[in-house]
Every structure is written in structure tokens, then in C-alpha cells.
Amino acid sequence: MISRIIKNSILSDYKRKKVIVLLGARQVGKTTLLSELREGKEKVLLLNCDNVDDTLALEGKTSTELKQLLLPYDLVFIDEAQRVKNIGLTLKMIGDLKLDTQVVVTGSSSLDIASEVNEPATGRLIEYNLFPLSLAELAMNSSEREEGRLLENRMVYGLYPEVVTEPGDAKRTLISLTNNYLYKDLFTYRGIKKPDLIQKLVRALALQLGSEVSYNELSSLLGVDRGTVETYINLLEKCFVVFRLDSFSRNLRNEIKKGKKVYFYDNGIRNAVLSNFAPLALRNDAGALWENLMVSERIKRNAYYCNYAQLFFWRTHEQQEIDLIEEQDGILHTFEFKWNGKAKSSLPKAFANSYPNSTYEVITPENYWPFVK
Known part of the structure; x- marks a missing residue:
């Protein structure tokens, strides 16, 4: 396992109670890094949005429904989030809930992430880019x-x-x-x-x-x-x-x-x-x-x-x-x-x-x- 430089920075940002967004091309190691970001967290939920069921769990949900989904967990990973329609609005609602649950989101492009996350969720997320190994x-x-x-x-x-x-x-x-x-x-x-x-x-x-x-x-x-x-x-x-x-x-x-x-x-x-x-x-x-x-x-x-x-x-x-x-x-x-x-x-x-x-x-x-x- 080759350790990534930003791992410790992301872990230290957990205390800020904001949604963490990890962007990078496909196959650069985002999913592998997620597995290393579970440190100290026992109740973890992984939603892989390449799967239709996981995508539907997030699309078009109310704040109450999102709270019910996330609240039982210490840590929630949302992988390939660009697959979720109106993901920016969803993340804005998650940020507004101010839960103790830490949410980490990955995306393999910033096409929809950039247009749908940054504006509605401004101030509610911390963004990182992950590149091929350095x-x-x-x-x-x-x-x-x-x-x-x-x-x-x-x-x-x-x-x-x-x-x-x-x-x-x-x-x-x-x-x-x-x-x-x-x-x-x-x-x-x-x-x-x-x-x-x-x-x-x-x-x-x-x-x-x-x-x-x-x-x-x-x-x-x-x-x-x-x-x-x-x-x-x-x-x-x-x-x-x-x-x-x-x-x-x-x-x-x-x-x-x-x-x-x-x-x-x-x-x-x-x-x-x-x-x-x-x-x-x-x-x-x-x-x-x-x-x-x-x-x-x-x-x-x-x-x-x-x-x-x-x-x-x-x-x-x-x-x-x-x-x-x-x-x-x-x-x-x-x-x-x-x-x-x-x-x-x-x-x-x-x-x-x-x-x-x-x-x-x-x-x-x-x-x-x-x-x-």
C-alpha cells in the first residue's frame, strides 16, 4: 500500500464537520484512499453511485430522509457522486443538517460536481484533488x-x-x-x-x-x-x-x-x-x-x-x-x-x-x- 500525502490532511479535517469532496480521474486511487480513511470509525456506510440502488438512495430526498439515512453512521462514503442527479443540492442539505456523521464524497470528474456542488454547497464542503501517484x-x-x-x-x-x-x-x-x-x-x-x-x-x-x-x-x-x-x-x-x-x-x-x-x-x-x-x-x-x-x-x-x-x-x-x-x-x-x-x-x-x-x-x-x- 502506497500512502497518499493528503490522507492525514483529510483525517484532520474530520473535526471541521463539513462534507469532504475528493475529486480525481478514474483509477487514480480514490476508492483505495477511502478504505484508509475509516480510521477510528466503527459504523461506516459506503454508497457506490455506479450502483443504481445507491444512487436512488440519494436522489430527490428530503432533509428528513437524508438524516434518517446518515444518522446511524459515524462515517459515510459516497463514491462516484457525479452519478447522482442534483448532487450539489443533496450535499447542501447534508451540510445544513450539521450531523456528527462525517460524509466523504468522491467524483471522477468535476463536470457536474463543479456546476452542481460549488455554488449551492459553498461553505459547506472542503475540496481535495487526487492525482496519479506522485x-x-x-x-x-x-x-x-x-x-x-x-x-x-x-x-x-x-x-x-x-x-x-x-x-x-x-x-x-x-x-x-x-x-x-x-x-x-x-x-x-x-x-x-x-x-x-x-x-x-x-x-x-x-x-x-x-x-x-x-x-x-x-x-x-x-x-x-x-x-x-x-x-x-x-x-x-x-x-x-x-x-x-x-x-x-x-x-x-x-x-x-x-x-x-x-x-x-x-x-x-x-x-x-x-x-x-x-x-x-x-x-x-x-x-x-x-x-x-x-x-x-x-x-x-x-x-x-x-x-x-x-x-x-x-x-x-x-x-x-x-x-x-x-x-x-x-x-x-x-x-x-x-x-x-x-x-x-x-x-x-x-x-x-x-x-x-x-x-x-x-x-x-x-x-x-x-x-x-
């Missing part, structure tokens, strides 16, 4: 040295729990995840009429990993309007397939102001989309894979340790660039990601002159642990 979690389970030995494998096959625990079946697991789970919630979401378009878009994004993404180019490539491309990328983000970074712009006239870069939450999923699991020595995208791994690991680190920094990339029209800018408490921390640790790199003069108080660091396979832990 390098820091794996190092706690084994060691930094062992994980360093497996780094190239992580760059190709990623960090989904089943991929890590059953490495012999990694390729088959990732293909199955991509074909059967990756878009499952998205395809059932209202308004999605062209599932094949989603798959083509994800493939196009996978091919542009580490590069600035042009919505206009994607719309031309896919034969749809720019608004549709933007909408579908937003939905992919809500399903924890990809995430976006905005361009950073404050002072310079030649800074790109509206650019976007799109990363995958998991390297293995990205490579499965392209059906390319070749070793790094035979690839021409090792640098992009390294950048994707490091940026996604920083996302996990910041989320798990409640580091509310904002992340950007920076580029000028003259192609000066910085891979990652982290803005926190008014300080700019800049990072370059180099798979080849001997490659030369320096902070662009234009940036250094405009933002003189910023820090600069090159992240390589020789020094990445402080960055991801």
Missing part, C-alpha cells in the same frame, strides 16, 4: 535512490497506481485506461455530440506537448470552430486529462499575452494516446516528457501542501522563453527543465531586467527532488 509519494514508500533508478520508466509509463504496482502489464493497463475510462464521464456529459472529435483533439494536444497551443490552428486541423476547441479543452481539464498554463505578461511590450500551453496530468496517458511507449533513447520527445513530468509533479505538490502559487509560462515574440513561472506572495520563481543536465541555460536578459527580484533555477535529473517534494 514521485514524492513513491519515494516515501521506497527511496529517492530507487525512484531515481526508475525515472525513465516513469517518464514513459507514468504514475497511475496500477501501472506502478503492476509494471509488467503497464502498456496494457494504459491502453485500457485510455480506451475505457479516460473519456467516460465526458462522453456521457450533456452536449457532447462528437466523441471522435475529442479523441482527435487529445491526440493533437499530445503531439504538441511542451509547445504553445494555438486554438486557431487546432480548429483548422480538426475542422471545427475555435469556440468548440476551447470548450472541449476546458471539458478535458475538468475530467483531469489535461491542464493549461497561461502566458505571463506584465511589463514588456513584446511579451505574448494570450498564449496557452497544455500539459497532461500523466505521461503514461499521453504516450498511450499516441501508442508510443518507446524507450527514451529511441525518442525525439524526451525533453517534452521531462517538462511534462516536472510541471505535473509541481501541480501535485502545490495541491497537496496547499501552496496557492499561480503557474505560468513566459515567451516573447522573439522566442525568448521560460518553461515555468511560479508566482507566490509577489515573488516570481522561474524554472527551466533540461533532460540533458549539461545543456547550457540562463535567465533571459529581457526578463531579468523587467523582473529583477525573480529567482531562476534549472531542473535536471540530477537535482529535481527539492522541486517535486
Whole structure:
């Protein structure tokens, strides 16, 4: 069992008497984590909303009916809550009851969770995101040295729990995840009429990993309007397939102001989309894979340790660039990601002159642990 960093944070939040919502892609370990969150609780109810009976136990219920359902238990888990119609209203009523029963809710996408939970249940819930395993979690389970030995494998096959625990079946697991789970919630979401378009878009994004993404180019490539491309990328983000970074712009006239870069939450999923699991020595995208791994690991680190920094990339029209800018408490921390640790790199003069108080660091396979832990 690989312990998850946020476990203790969730357990400590039990005393706050609020509904805890745990969001994350399918197969990242939410149900496994639930089994570890039973500590000290004897009377536990698990409602799995992939089962119709459990869904009906929650849908359209009054406050009185919900109280009767929950009150006999110390702890109630509601798994795959996005299956429940009007789940936001249900959770609002549960929060208003202020029971001693602790309720923990999981969802594999934030499509309906985001639209139906956040507004009606604001102030009544505590939200966490769970991602594929992090390098820091794996190092706690084994060691930094062992994980360093497996780094190239992580760059190709990623960090989904089943991929890590059953490495012999990694390729088959990732293909199955991509074909059967990756878009499952998205395809059932209202308004999605062209599932094949989603798959083509994800493939196009996978091919542009580490590069600035042009919505206009994607719309031309896919034969749809720019608004549709933007909408579908937003939905992919809500399903924890990809995430976006905005361009950073404050002072310079030649800074790109509206650019976007799109990363995958998991390297293995990205490579499965392209059906390319070749070793790094035979690839021409090792640098992009390294950048994707490091940026996604920083996302996990910041989320798990409640580091509310904002992340950007920076580029000028003259192609000066910085891979990652982290803005926190008014300080700019800049990072370059180099798979080849001997490659030369320096902070662009234009940036250094405009933002003189910023820090600069090159992240390589020789020094990445402080960055991801």
C-alpha cells in the first residue's frame, strides 16, 4: 500500500464537520484512499453511485430522509457522486443538517460536481484533488535512490497506481485506461455530440506537448470552430486529462499575452494516446516528457501542501522563453527543465531586467527532488 500525502490532511479535517469532496480521474486511487480513511470509525456506510440502488438512495430526498439515512453512521462514503442527479443540492442539505456523521464524497470528474456542488454547497464542503501517484509519494514508500533508478520508466509509463504496482502489464493497463475510462464521464456529459472529435483533439494536444497551443490552428486541423476547441479543452481539464498554463505578461511590450500551453496530468496517458511507449533513447520527445513530468509533479505538490502559487509560462515574440513561472506572495520563481543536465541555460536578459527580484533555477535529473517534494 502506497500512502497518499493528503490522507492525514483529510483525517484532520474530520473535526471541521463539513462534507469532504475528493475529486480525481478514474483509477487514480480514490476508492483505495477511502478504505484508509475509516480510521477510528466503527459504523461506516459506503454508497457506490455506479450502483443504481445507491444512487436512488440519494436522489430527490428530503432533509428528513437524508438524516434518517446518515444518522446511524459515524462515517459515510459516497463514491462516484457525479452519478447522482442534483448532487450539489443533496450535499447542501447534508451540510445544513450539521450531523456528527462525517460524509466523504468522491467524483471522477468535476463536470457536474463543479456546476452542481460549488455554488449551492459553498461553505459547506472542503475540496481535495487526487492525482496519479506522485514521485514524492513513491519515494516515501521506497527511496529517492530507487525512484531515481526508475525515472525513465516513469517518464514513459507514468504514475497511475496500477501501472506502478503492476509494471509488467503497464502498456496494457494504459491502453485500457485510455480506451475505457479516460473519456467516460465526458462522453456521457450533456452536449457532447462528437466523441471522435475529442479523441482527435487529445491526440493533437499530445503531439504538441511542451509547445504553445494555438486554438486557431487546432480548429483548422480538426475542422471545427475555435469556440468548440476551447470548450472541449476546458471539458478535458475538468475530467483531469489535461491542464493549461497561461502566458505571463506584465511589463514588456513584446511579451505574448494570450498564449496557452497544455500539459497532461500523466505521461503514461499521453504516450498511450499516441501508442508510443518507446524507450527514451529511441525518442525525439524526451525533453517534452521531462517538462511534462516536472510541471505535473509541481501541480501535485502545490495541491497537496496547499501552496496557492499561480503557474505560468513566459515567451516573447522573439522566442525568448521560460518553461515555468511560479508566482507566490509577489515573488516570481522561474524554472527551466533540461533532460540533458549539461545543456547550457540562463535567465533571459529581457526578463531579468523587467523582473529583477525573480529567482531562476534549472531542473535536471540530477537535482529535481527539492522541486517535486
